[in-house]
Amino acid sequence: MNEAPIRQAVILAEGKKTRLGEVARDIPQPMQPIAGDRPFLDHLLEMAERHGYQDIVLLAGHLGDRVTEAYDGRRIGGAAVRVLCEPAPLGTGGALTAARAVLDEQFLLMNGDVMFDINLRALEQVARQSGALATLALCRVPDACHYAQVTEANGRVIEFQKQATNRSGPGTIGGGIYVLKREVLDLIGHLPCSIERDVFPLLVQRGDIAGACFEGYFLDIGVSEAPETGRRSLARLRVRPAAFLDRDGVINVDDGYSHRVEDLRFIPGAAEAIRLLNDRGYYVFVVTNQAGIARGYYGLDDAHRFNRAIRDRLALEGAHVDRFYLSPYHPDGIVAExxxxxxxxxxxxxxxxxxxxxxxxxxxxxxxxxxxDTDLQAADRAGVAGHFFGGGDLAGFIGAILASDEIGWDSTQT
Ligand SMILES: [Mg+2]
Structure with missing residues (x-):
């Protein structure tokens, strides 16, 4: 079993299909502002970055210079973004083949026209457990008319239709998010090639394609009615409750000024608790005092390295922290700044x-x-509820908070 989480997210931002009509003429479809002023692509980048993918590769085609200008070399949180332009439009298989030299052995692939709000690290876990060349996040939609349907049994995809059924009614479709092994490119015979239409059916025959159904907001801006619906719903999707977690003594065992990666041990249920929050659509923010930096016991780099170790270990458990916030200050320090x-x-x-x-x-x-107590005081001053964790199982503790939130929250207020 591969013990390192995936670090690369590849986004197909070719944007050839211009179903948006007039507005799409000189802006590639994935860059269309769809919720407020934000380009659709920004939502996907944010999603990948929040989940801890550090290397985000945009594969551009049509109007690729616009994508390069806007995104190449950009840093978003902990992620670096680069743009590769395919020399000629040769389908998704062609775009990936052209990018082969920069692709990791295993990577996340996202369709740049689709937002499917799922736990990406949970999909990665399905991929790791199945060992398949390709793993698909499947989505049940109320009307699958425009889509090729997918049949899954016991975690394997056993049928991948080549064409849309054109029949209204519910169905299971590919949600536009995949975990692929680079070897999958060996199956591309000739270009142009579509990964979905040409390669996935081959994988079905070989029994080497996994799939799992996920529940989550789904928006395909490639369908004509989507821009209006998307404008209303996509901005709302980002508005979520947050769980602020202290770090030492809540996520990891507090050894006193914990900073050495080799000393990192999780509190029982910590990964499960964070995954629970991820699955419920909460932002998870770590807010940690690291006075040891002011005191000169260790450096900012050590603290960041420790946080990255937490991130990687969580990713293997299907969980992520959306952002780490740390305070290196103390009034009695020795490091002046x-x-x-x-x-x-x-x-x-x-x-x-x-x-x-x-x-x-x-x-x-x-x-x-x-x-x-200082944690709870900070919560109080920020105007959010504070819960004292005195040890034990964090998943049970957070599960109880979430249960009371569901009872107390009147959903009509949204
Ligand atoms: Mg603490």
Whole structure:
């Protein structure tokens, strides 16, 4: 079993199909502003970055210079974005073949026309367990008329239709998100080639394609009615409650100034708890005081490395932290630049307020879990509920908070 999580997300941003009519003429379809002023692609990039993919590769084609201009070399949170332009439009298989030299052994592939709001690390887990060359996130839709349908049994895809049925009614379709092994490109005979229409049916014959159904918001901007629907719903999708988690003593065992990766041990149920929050659509923000940096016990780099180790270990469990916030300050430090009582240092609310400024958070449903009074004071000053975690199983603890949220939250308020 491969013990490193996938680090690369490839997004097909060819945008040849211009079903949007007039507006699409000089902007590639994935760059169309669809919710507010945000290009559709920004939503996909944000999704990949939140899940911890560090290397985001956009495969552009039609109007590729526009994509390059907007995204190549951009940094989004912990991810670096690069754009590759295919020399000629040769289908999704052609785009991937042209990019072969930069592709990791296994990578996430996202269709640039589709938003399917799922737990990407959970899909990756399905791929790891199946060992298949391709793993598909399947989506049940109320009307599958425009789509080729997919039949799954016991985690394997056993039928992949080549064409849309053109019959209205519910069905199971590919949700436009895949985990692929690079070897899958060996099956491409001649170009042009469509991965979905030409390669997946071959994998079905070989029994080497896995699939799992996921529930989540689905929007395909390639269908004509989507832009209007999308404008209303996609902006709302980003508005979520947040779980603010203290780090030491909540996620990992607190050894006192924990910073060495080899000392990292999870609190029982920590990965499961975070996955539960991911699956319920909560943002998960770590808010951690790292006074050891001000005190000169270790550096900022050590703290970031420790956070990355948490990220990678969570990814293998199908879970992710959307953003780590850390405060390196302490009034009694020895490192001058961090020696002060900063607004970020809990019990001050700086980190929580910054997270809520950077992300559209439903404050009244958000909460913090911490193991110190100062954590709870920070929550209180930021205006979110605080829960004291005194040890034990974190999944049970957070499960109980979520259960009470569901009872207390009146969904008609959305
Ligand atoms: Mg703590």
């Amino acid at each position: 961090f020696t002060m009582d900063h607004f970020d240092r809990k019990p001050n609310p700086g980190m929580l307020l910054r997270a809520m400024a950077e992300w559209p958070v439903v404050k009244e449903r958000s909460f913090l879990v911490g193991d110190k």
